[in-house]
Amino acid sequence: MSGGTEAGPGARARSRLTVLSGPSGVGKSSVLAELRRMAPRVHFSVSVTTRKPRPGEVDGVHYHFVDAPTFHRMAAGGELLEHAEFAGNCYGTPRAPVERALAAGLPSLLEIELQGARQVRAAMPEAQLVMLAPPSWEDLVRRLTGRGTEDPEVVARRLAIAKQELAAEPEFDEVVVNADVRSAATRLLDLVVGPVPGA
Template structure:
């Protein structure tokens, strides 16, 4: 395991898929938004989901929002690199955009849950799995309960799943601890494309 500050040398010559995973509430969306803001030449995979959009989410940018019937069709037609059910909703990664990006020489980054990450590792053994972890368990609990937008039973289930996901840390190639968004984004960028000159 590493903190992401010294990896990625091989990606320059042979771009590969990096999978970012981590428990709900750990800040994956914020870290990816910061990475996008910096404008690196990375293909950001957009997942398909049956989940309803949250306030501010844009179809085709944050997710491709589809109904259950369309999701089943994509699974049956082999259009998804991986798919999983999480908290009562289905998520999947379109296969074609990832394969096109890698074939064109561009590293690809996707953010998925643990079940999907395991499927990607099986389908693409060369993929790098990166876990985004909270500074502490108490910090994660505070983030999830502080949202105030979900039923307590749903939060309790998310915490139960989070324990399972964090226990899977040994399956990952690297772990980035999200002490703050900027540092976490730098570490992730180093893992995806290699160390950037002038960064710690």
């Protein structure tokens, strides 16, 4: 990759790993799409999941879609940096691409669920945890119920999980409120490529 935002002095010696998490419906996909446009040099980890693709999702771009046996083989073989079950599906971060990017000095971003963020914090205490939050709880409810792609029971379960995730805000280093996609992406970019403590 070429172009984009540079990571600043010291990035080659010690690159920054940022973990982005937030409740379903908060707009993570939209913010990350804008961030990709703004900073093509940033390494974006592509998670592995057993979830079925949603309309418009591309294998290898949005997720690596695999079946359950393949996922469990990867987890057992130590190929995943973290893995967790969320809303009945398994998600995980392939270890090798992240390690290669960090070794090359590229600022790297993982978008994972709360369980996975906690695993990364335990394994890599220097990782920066960022929560993407809605402007209000009412806004998040509107976003989830307005999707129209899931039945009411699934939406209710996602809202219950969202409450738990938002309650974990004190565990995160930074909170970015997604009231406007471009503004949220700009703030996130500042965090991803900012100076690395001790670099």
